[in-house]
Amino acid sequence: MKLFSDAIAFVRQSPSILYSLFLMILIPVGLFFYAFFVITSFQQMLDVEISKKAETVIPLVQTFYKQIEEDPLILRSTQLGEIQQANDIVDIIYLEPTSRGYHILSSFDETNIGQIITGFQYDTAWNDPRGIRTQVTDTKTGKRYWEVTQMIRSDEGQRVGLASVLIDVQSSFSNIQVISTTSYLVLIGIVLVLILFVANNARLIQHAYLFEQLQELDKQKDEFVSIAAHELRTPVTSIRGFLSNILDNTYGEAPKNISDVVQRTLDSTMRLSDLIEDLLEVSHIEQGIEFEFKKLKPVAIIKEVIDQMQPQVLKKALKLVVNLDSKSSIRVDEERFHQVMSNMIANAIKYTAQGAVTVSASETPNQVRIVVEDEGMGISATDQEQLFRKFYRVKSQESNKIPGTGLGLWITKQLVEQMGGTIKLESIEGKGSRFIVNFPIVRE
Structure with a gap:
């Protein structure tokens, strides 16, 4: 019950889910009508084919009806025999009405000649000039046939008999059955899949609601x-x-x-x-910072940051190596770029117990490349993959003694990337780390 109520609440908050539910209902309904349309169309095509075959035969029976009494097998000896073999016609029968029923005067099957048969289709055809088409099943073989029965008139327009054409449609019926069975099995399969999908989505909807x-x-x-x-x-x-x-x-x-x-x-x-x-800085970044971009030379800012960091370098008795070989300009927010360089250099000093910290700036054809390198504890490959995550800190005996929030590098990466630059890390555990920042050169 809770699952259902959560799903309803989620649908209310996210009306777009109704579109998915609508599609889930529309697809099986559409497939059902498509299968129905295909089967109906096939049956209509079959009806047209049967009508054409019957229309080919019955006018010829009309031609030979006078000779049938003298030669009951005349239908077989005429061109009807060729038509019968080429059109899946099982039998062509000529009947005359009697008081007991309808007398078979001629048939391709000699055993039928002379028999009296009855049936509503013959009564209907005798009274309806349009004739009638019915399905019949052979009780002995189980085969299905279409029987087309139509009135035969004399030259004076009087009713004289009936022509009945028996057409073998077993293969067509088999095709219809195969199409019907396949279509409905596919439909049932799709409906079952959709039911499972809906059942699974009910859980997904709950998860989506919880995620929201x-x-x-x-x-x-x-x-x-x-x-x-x-x-x-x-x-x-x-x-x-x-x-x-x-x-x-x-x-x-x-x-x-x-x-x-x-x-x-x-x-x-x-x-x-x-x-x-x-x-506060994390909050500002996540809410969206409005940068004040301007063209400036990064070397001037780097020198300013280095001067501010000198007391920390002297306090730890570290060697600070500076190699600023760049004269090009970049387009950044001056305050934020100052913050980036402060974070990087302060980080290098903080994690270097002894040795040197090197700050360099150089140029490639299109970029200014700034590198801050230290000879500190280094970072393992596993930690490197997660180092720029929020609140992530390397866990080791040495790093645990050094205070920090785990936010500095995340903030640095966000600021660098939002100002159009890139930052990457190269480090060997136990030997030190190198942080490399690149910004596009502005030439105009």
């Missing part, structure tokens, strides 16, 4: 995260400011043990602040 609900929950979650991050941003900034003032002795010199606690608190607050900023 999950999407709505995910949207609500994103909205909540965005609101929460906005609300936390101001108090966290205030806390960070107060803690910095304490360490700067703005409120007087603090005892060393207090300063140590404040420093640890400030470090935690800085990490919380970074998380809030990253969450």
Whole structure:
């Protein structure tokens, strides 16, 4: 019952599903009428064929009716014999009415001559100049025939007898039966498949409905995260400011043990602040950023970022190698490009315990190529496949000691691609990583 109610609710929310349901009903109905049309058309063609054969024979019987009493086998000796063999005609009979029934005066089958037969078709044909066509079955062989019976008139227009043509249509009936059976079996098969499809789709509809609900929950979650991050941003900034003032002795010199606690608190607050900023950035990206594109030389921005990162490099006693061999311009959002380079260089510094971090910029005929390379812990092939996913972090003893949100590279990739660039990673575990960003050169 719940499945049914969920399906109804989903249909109400997604009216387009009614189109699929309509097709599921229309297809078997259409196939049924198509099969019916094919069979009916075949039967009509058969009727036309039978009529043509009868129309070929009966006028000739009309020609020979006067001679039949003298020679009952005359029908076989005339051109009717040839027509009979070429048109699946089993027998041609000439009958005269008597008080007891209809007397067979002539027949291709000599055993029939002289017999008295009765039947509604003969009575009808005797009274209806249009004649009659009926299906008959041989009780001995089980074969089916069409019997076309029509009135024969004298030259003066008087009724003198009946001509009956027996046409073998067993093969045609067999074809109709095969077509009918095949058509209806195919129809039944399709209906069964559609029933199974509907039964399966009932579950799929429920899954689709649940997926839609999950999407709505995910949207609500994103909205909540965005609101929460906005609300936390101001108090966290205030806390960070107060803690910095304490360490700067703005409120007087603090005892060393207090300063140590404040420093640890400030470090935690800085990490919380970074998380809030990253969450806000994720929210902005998912809602759609309005970029302010302009033509600029990337080397100038890279130098600015490197200058800002110098304190971190000195603090970790790392070697920073800079090789900026590019003079071309690219079209990007200046603030977002600055953010991309900050994320990449800060990431390289953060995950390099000792050694060098290299930042280079070069050109190909059509692109500016920016490479940030480190001699840190490196990344395994398995982790490389998922590294640009949201909230993904490499799990190892070394990386677990390094704070992070798992959002930096996801944000970087989104910004690079939305500004028309590409980013890729090359890394060997234990030896370091290389992040490569390419942007098209703007020449005008």
